[in-house]
Amino acid sequence: MDMSSSSRKVSIPAAALQGSLRDYRAPTGPDLVGRVDGFFEWQDLRRRNEVWPYARSTETAPATFCKVRSDADRSFQGINFASQDYLSLSSHPRIKQAAIEAVERYGVHSAGSAALLGNTANSLELEAKFSDFLGGREVVLYPTGWSAGFASVQGFVRPDDHVVMDVLAHSCLQEGARAATQNIHHFAHLNTGAVIRRLSKIREKFPDAGILVVTESLFSMHSDVPDFAGLREACDTYGATLLIDCAHDLGAMGPGGLGNLGATGMLGAADVLIGSFSKSFASNGGFVSVKTRSAAEYLKYFSATQTFSNALSPVQAAVVATALDIIRSEEGDERRHRLMDNILYLRRTVENTGLRALGVPSPIVPVFVGSEALGRLIARRLPDFGGIANLVEYPAVPKAESRFRFQVMADHTHADVDRVVVALGQALDAARTDLELCVTTDENPLKSPGTAASAAA
Ligand SMILES: Cc1ncc(COP(=O)(O)O)c(C=O)c1O
Known part of the structure; x- marks a missing residue:
């Protein structure tokens, strides 16, 4: 042409x-x-x-x-400049080799939900490695980042609970909230003051309701970052749970690849941390990370996209594990x-x-x-x-x-x-x-x- x-x-x-x-x-x-x-x-x-x-x-x-x-x-x-392969790992020779070896060992498919027989030695190894990367937090793997984000809200929030979310939070988080409750409160982008005011009102009226505050560690349309410490303090004051989506910065930014949360010493601020492998880890897939085994086990059976969706393939698990090794290295x-x-x-x-x-x-x-x-x-x-x-x-x-x-x-x-x-x-x-x-x-x-x-x- x-x-x-x-x-x-x-x-x-x-x-x-x-x-x-x-x-x-x-x-x-x-x-x-x-x-x-x-x-x-x-x-x-x-x-x-x-x-x-x-x-x-x-x-x-x-x-x-x-x-x-x-x-x-x-x-x-x-x-x-239109591909999200921030660390240029998608054609890395070690990663390609890991994918080839996984194909040789398992074929190309996991052929089951993680709740049944979909896990492989590769996915268990990835779970353990990712948990170590995140300082010992529990990790649950999902077939896509979107399904992880959806699950992280839908898995914990029930109809009488409240979700307080940045108006620009990703579609997976918005849809997870919509699937879980009608009590959704959007706050102006990055406005911590608005979060505090909203939490105060909700808590006054609903002393026993769960409240989930939802934000991202790097917003992908604006390239901006919330006030993690302010949000954490607000959640502590009003008994709310803080969820942070680190899809775009984990791996690609921060000391050791720990993203904006790592760079600000706030990794522990997130009660629920979710991320995607599709930006810096060279594969489809995602994770939800929580602080206790009981919360992780609950998600495995009560978040729909984990229980009722086919598990990450062994090839994807091998790719992400190898990408993680590289991300944590010199x-x-x-x-x-x-x-x-x-x-x-x-x-x-x-x-x-x-x-x-x-x-x-x-x-x-x-x-x-x-x-x-x-x-x-x-x-x-x-x-x-x-x-x-x-x-x-x-x-x-x-x-x-x-x-x-x-x-x-x-x-x-x-x-x-x-x-x-x-x-x-x-x-x-x-x-x-x-x-x-x-x-x-x-x-x-x-x-x-x-x-x-x-x-x-
Ligand atoms: C903030 C955020 N969360 C979640 C996702 C979903 O991840 P994936 O595309 O890997 O399913 C994306 C991807 O666009 C995203 O930008």
Whole structure:
């Protein structure tokens, strides 16, 4: 396909640059299946106009340079900042070897729930190693990080209990809460004062209810971090339980890979700690960690995604165990060092171009764009210039706060960073021109406030 920017179609219907997934979340009418057609019409309009930058597939390993096929069957390649393999372990020779050995020994499947015969010597070894990593806490393994997050709330909370959660807590935690109780209280992102006020009110009215406070140790759309000590103190004052999801920073950040909690000496602050293996441990899978054997055993039989879902495969368990060995070794320190060096360099380079990197340094570098229309047009152009990064738009982030989420890897080089930031700048310029040229309806969504002008902060 000819991808020179001059050959690209710029006449894009306004509807492809407007609207969001939120518009299709609650379709109405008696035909449960048929009533969802509107979503496909809107999505396909976007797809046909190359402004649906989702559901892409890789045709090579998710390394720093990657071949990709779009959902509209367009093939491209470039510098990859869209994979969450922060420590670049997914093609590590030791990890590949561990996977091969596990296949040789077990075949490829665990063939059962962990509650029945799904555990293997590999998963038991991983449980023990992870427990040691977390300072002796109990660990329960789950087939995905999502199922671990869901289980960590659903497994403990009952209908008369209360969940007090950061409004931006991950979908798995939100859905776990919804499955468990109607008493869900969202607090403004990172607002510890709001948590204290809410806890005080709940405790006054419901002296005997369980209260679970839910947050993350690194928020993945904003790259920001809560006040762990303040939340711990609030939970102690009001007799609440603190749950922290460390999916994005465990392994990749902090001393010995213990994440932001390790870096602040607050690992023990979480009564319930959950995480995913899919960001830094080179595999699908996740865990819930608690402080007592009784709490762990309870989860094994009362959290649905543990009891009624097939266990982590022996290959995944071997991969995660080997990744953990590397994470805890000198090589792990060296990889985290390179990763942080790349993060800081990317943030600096982005800022030097006049764009804004949001949040604090972490493997996620959100680069602010603003309007959804401009974000979609940039996403369409970025591959032309050899850049790969994920667009995040409403409702994953607030309206008119679209951003590109750059996910940094240890194996990136400064040259990769330079090239991708240049590509982003070129795509932004091209998108601004597209935006001017776009033939749209009378009401041009591209000319609304907060578009091109707000991209450079
Ligand atoms: C904060 C958080 N928790 C849990 C998950 C779920 O993990 P996984 O994708 O490994 O199932 C994710 C992944 O997107 C996440 O960002």
